[in-house]
Amino acid sequence: MIDVQPTLNDKEVFDFIHNGYIILESIIDEDFNSKCQTLSSGHLTDFIQSRSFRQNVLLHPKVAGVARSLLGPNFTLPTSAHNHLYEHPHEGQTLHSDGLTESGYGITHLQCYYYPQLVEIEDGPTIVVPGSHQRLVDREAIAHYGNITGQVCLTVPAGTVVMTHYGIWHKAGPKINQKKRSMIKFSFFRTQPPKRDWVIESDEVPTYQHSGRHRYVTEVESYRDRRRGEYTWNWLCGLTEYQAEYHPARMFVAGIPLNQIQL
Numbered sequence: 001m002i003d004v005q006p007t008l009n010d011k012e013v014f015d016f017i018h019n020g021y022i023i024l025e026s027i028i029d030e031d032f033n034s035k036c037q038t039l040s041s042g043h044l045t046d047f048i049q050s051r052s053f054r055q056n057v058l059l060h061p062k063v064a065g066v067a068r069s070l071l072g073p074n075f076t077l078p079t080s081a082h083n084h085l086y087e088h089p090h091e092g093q094t095l096h097s098d099g100l101t102e103s104g105y106g107i108t109h110l111q112c113y114y115y116p117q118l119v120e121i122e123d124g125p126t127i128v129v130p131g132s133h134q135r136l137v138d139r140e141a142i143a144h145y146g147n148i149t150g151q152v153c154l155t156v157p158a159g160t161v162v163m164t165h166y167g168i169w170h171k172a173g174p175k176i177n178q179k180k181r182s183m184i185k186f187s188f189f190r191t192q193p194p195k196r197d198w199v200i201e202s203d204e205v206p207t208y209q210h211s212g213r214h215r216y217v218t219e220v221e222s223y224r225d226r227r228r229g230e231y232t233w234n235w236l237c238g239l240t241e242y243q244a245e246y247h248p249a250r251m252f253v254a255g256i257p258l259n260q261i262q263l
Ligand SMILES: O=C(O)CCC(=O)C(=O)O
Pocket: 084, 098, 124, 125, 126, 127, 170, 171, 172, 173, 183
């Protein structure tokens, strides 16, 4: 099987649990970014399964290292992706979580946003709400929300990959220029029960460290966040009963386990 080393340590796993995303800035090779800027909008299949996309993006040691850390050794590589390409000005999307987001404390699905070009505020960056990923809501309920204190505009350098918990609330922000802005979205899934096999210094499992209140939440909600974080941490460390789950989004987003991939 292709050797992928985990990259996250306990503290970085805490941060992912707390925020629901991790930003890997400017990691993809410039020539490959340029190549991706010529892709057409919408569904992508052959290109995503190509050796060059696998080598440059999916198996980039930092991208695969996060997938390996949070989803275990035999995570799936995607066979398709979606290019969210905007060119003309638009007023932005409404806040939402994607299709088949569901409740539950585990981490089984990482949805990734790859930006092959620089994204500035005028370009309509994706906006995410840190810590929103464990709050299952219906899309209509949050679609009318405006800006939320503490939301993060993903204004990022070319070649950035943002890896998110599938449930995170997000939207494409308003765009006021005619520049092309692409975001290639793809997913990794877990295939095995979790265990604490990321980068560890000692076998002793630390207790979950809550990073405090997100800017938009009250004390009580923050307490709930802490409890939810503890459940996720314990689940990831293999301390709670694991029931094999087939993430519902996998009905639409296929993947091939790493142990079946040959480059
Ligand atoms: O393009 C973006 O920034 C976000 C797109 C998105 O979230 C969607 O279409 O579901």
